[in-house]
Amino acid sequence: xxxxxxxxxxxxxxxxxxxxxxxISIWNLQQMKKDTELILKANYNTLTYSRxxxxxxxxxxxxxxxxxxxxxxxxKQRINVTEKGEKKATENLTIHFGQLANNKENTLLYPLIxxxxxxxxxxxxxxxxxxxxxxxxxxxxxxxxxxTTGALCFLIAFVLLVNLPGNIANPIAELxxxxxxxxxxxxxxxxxxxxxxEFSELASSFNTMAEKLEEYAGSNLSRLLMEKKRIxxxxxxxxxxxxxxxxxxxxxxxxxxxxRIIGLNREDILGKxxxxxxVQNDLLRSLCNDPALEKPRTGTIRIYADGKESFFEQELIPxxxxxxxxxxxxxxxxxxxxxxxTPFRELDLAKTNFIATVSHELKTPIASIKMGLxxxxxxxxxxxxxxxxxxxxxxxxxxxxxxxxxxxxxxxSQVETxxxxxxxxxxxxxxxxxxxxxxxxxxAESKHLHVRIDMQEHLPLIKAxxxxxxxxxxxxxSNAIRYSPEQGDIIVGxxxxxxxxxxxxxxxxxxxxxxxxxxxxxxxxxxxxxxxxGTGLGLAISKEFIEAQGGEIGxxxxxxxxxTFYFYLPL
Ligand code: ADP
Numbered sequence: 001x002x003x004x005x006x007x008x009x010x011x012x013x014x015x016x017x018x019x020x021x022x023x024i025s026i027w028n029l030q031q032m033k034k035d036t037e038l039i040l041k042a043n044y045n046t047l048t049y050s051r052x053x054x055x056x057x058x059x060x061x062x063x064x065x066x067x068x069x070x071x072x073x074x075x076k077q078r079i080n081v082t083e084k085g086e087k088k089a090t091e092n093l094t095i096h097f098g099q100l101a102n103n104k105e106n107t108l109l110y111p112l113i114x115x116x117x118x119x120x121x122x123x124x125x126x127x128x129x130x131x132x133x134x135x136x137x138x139x140x141x142x143x144x145x146x147x148t149t150g151a152l153c154f155l156i157a158f159v160l161l162v163n164l165p166g167n168i169a170n171p172i173a174e175l176x177x178x179x180x181x182x183x184x185x186x187x188x189x190x191x192x193x194x195x196x197x198e199f200s201e202l203a204s205s206f207n208t209m210a211e212k213l214e215e216y217a218g219s220n221l222s223r224l225l226m227e228k229k230r231i232x233x234x235x236x237x238x239x240x241x242x243x244x245x246x247x248x249x250x251x252x253x254x255x256x257x258x259x260r261i262i263g264l265n266r267e268d269i270l271g272k273x274x275x276x277x278x279v280q281n282d283l284l285r286s287l288c289n290d291p292a293l294e295k296p297r298t299g300t301i302r303i304y305a306d307g308k309e310s311f312f313e314q315e316l317i318p319x320x321x322x323x324x325x326x327x328x329x330x331x332x333x334x335x336x337x338x339x340x341x342t343p344f345r346e347l348d349l350a351k352t353n354f355i356a357t358v359s360h361e362l363k364t365p366i367a368s369i370k371m372g373l374x375x376x377x378x379x380x381x382x383x384x385x386x387x388x389x390x391x392x393x394x395x396x397x398x399x400x401x402x403x404x405x406x407x408x409x410x411x412x413s414q415v416e417t418x419x420x421x422x423x424x425x426x427x428x429x430x431x432x433x434x435x436x437x438x439x440x441x442x443x444a445e446s447k448h449l450h451v452r453i454d455m456q457e458h459l460p461l462i463k464a465x466x467x468x469x470x471x472x473x474x475x476x477x478s479n480a481i482r483y484s485p486e487q488g489d490i491i492v493g494x495x496x497x498x499x500x501x502x503x504x505x506x507x508x509x510x511x512x513x514x515x516x517x518x519x520x521x522x523x524x525x526x527x528x529x530x531x532x533x534g535t536g537l538g539l540a541i542s543k544e545f546i547e548a549q550g551g552e553i554g555x556x557x558x559x560x561x562x563x564t565f566y567f568y569l570p571l
Contacts, residue, residue: 003168003197010160017153024149028142035135042082043124043131049073049080050121053093057113060104067101077120083127089119171199178206187214241312241338243287247331249274261303261310261338287314287336300341311345312338348416356413359406366406369399401533408537411471412523415544422548427466429459429494429501436473437492440481448487451477455494462501464549464569472542472553473503476565479538480507483530483563497568504566512557520555542567 001009052073059066074090074097081087093116100109171193181189189210191203232253235242241258245251251269259266262283269277278285286301303310315337320329373396375381384392414420437451444451473492480490484507491506512520512527519525523540546553546567557563 001195001197003199006164006167006197010164013156014153014160017149017156021146021149021153024145025142028138028145031138032135032142035131035138039128039131039135042080043128045080046077046082046086046124047121047128049077050117050124053077053117054114057110057117060100060110070097083123086120086123089116089123092116093120171197171203175199175202175206178210182210182213185217187217240340241336243274243336243338244333245274245336246333251277252333258338261312301338310340310342313341314338352413352416355409356417359409359413362402362406363410366399366402369395370403373399405535408535408541411541412537415541420544420548422465423467424463424465424549426461427464427469429462429503430455432466432470432473433492433494433503435470436477439470439474440477443478443481444490447481447484449481449484449490450487451490451492453492455492456496459494459496459501460571462569462571465545468545468549469503469569472545472567473505475538475542476505479565480505480509480563482534483507483509485509496571499571500568501571502566502568504564506562506564508562511559511561511563512555513559517555517557521553539565 050073053070056063056066056070056073060070074094078090078094081090093113096109096112096116100106100113103109174191174193178189178191187210190207193200193203235253235255238255239257241261242253242255243251243258244253250271250273254262254266254269259269262269262281264277264281274284274287278287283301283303301312301314303312317335317337318331319333319335320331322329373392376384376392433453433455437453441451477490477492484490488508490508491504493502493504493506495502495504516525516527520527521539521543524536525540526534526536543553546569549569551567551569553565553567555563555565
């Protein structure tokens, strides 16, 4: 039965019982009231009239008022005839009173009248006794009815009291417990409620929901497991080592390649803090030298594994997620990727060696060409005409260019093989600048450029390799000359900044677009569309030279406004 029907029936029944009980009580009270009213009206009044008539009868002879009062009471009695036989007795009394009124001296009539009155009284007293018995019976009936109905009401109310709250509260309690179980991910929980109440419908909906949740959780879990396996297999089959860390830097996973190069077993690594492992393992030490392991970091590391030297490019990828329902990113760990670049390194080395050999081998023939040119310029080998002079000049310029290029290539191969020979000593900044300006003044004059040196007097001596610094300055200057418009200004400056000295070369040429500024110091890089006569190595070599001396190189440039190349050196 539906809860609504149950409640309606329960409350309705109680309402009905209350109404019935009240109706029975009112009806019985009414009944008793009617009985007493009847006694009072029909019989008690007659007795009063009769008593009055008896009293007046005794004063008939000496009181004329008595007859009148008797007459009045008789008239009242005549209209209050209610009992069987009373009418006859009242008529007898009327006749005898009429005779006595005509003849007051007739003493025989007195006993007759008294007898008539007594008859009437007798009849009414009998009626009172009968009616009182009937009233008693009515009251007993009322008691019985009210008692029975009351008991029935009590029984029904008791049954309702015992059953109804439980009927409503028990299913609610059962449902609450089941919902709590579902919240605790016990998706096997079911509710069993019989019948056809709303709770049974609710229970059936709940069971359907739990079943779907169970199915969903099951399918999700298996799918997640499948995904996990797939990713694990993928990571394991990668040729590059991969190590996953959580936010506490505890190793969560690593692939076979990682175990191989680290030289430790799965059990030795997984679940351990990388900083603890790094104490005994050189490779891990070089991997985790960043204490936070939060910033993306790249770099090349050299590893000896399986008896040979390998090179790996290290990439640290921080993993940040936005948790569901939140706005801020949260750091949850990082992945260390080691890309094996040994084959590329080997190829690069072969190329560097090849370039070094070729440049070295080219230097001697170029030197003989230059010597030959000098001899040809000499009058002793014969006088040259103007055309021959011009040809010799262009051969001279080309061989200078070749010499510069081979020099740059040699420098580069030195840099690439890590063989920069530094000759650090106390040197004068002014001398280095003068050297660079002198070395480039012919080129500057040919374009009518004004090279201005902007520096304070009495600069302190610096500790550097003067040849390398002068080389870098010459490179900056020759670039500035190459990219300046005719008659432009070039400013070579030196400024002191705290513990550093800054050399800069500023031109007012076409400048360098923002997107190329990052790459300008890369090897062989040339801005697309620029004069391609160079090698693209000058700035790369400059960077290596300056950084090898503990300095820092950089550039500020705005397209169309010119560029300022600078480097800092520690004092
Ligand atoms: P290159 O031998 O080509 O000059 P660099 O390494 O010295 O090699 O320069 C790399 C590239 O940077 C050049 O090709 C040129 O495009 C650009 N560059 C260098 N200096 C300047 C400058 N002062 N103004 C504009 N572009 C420049």
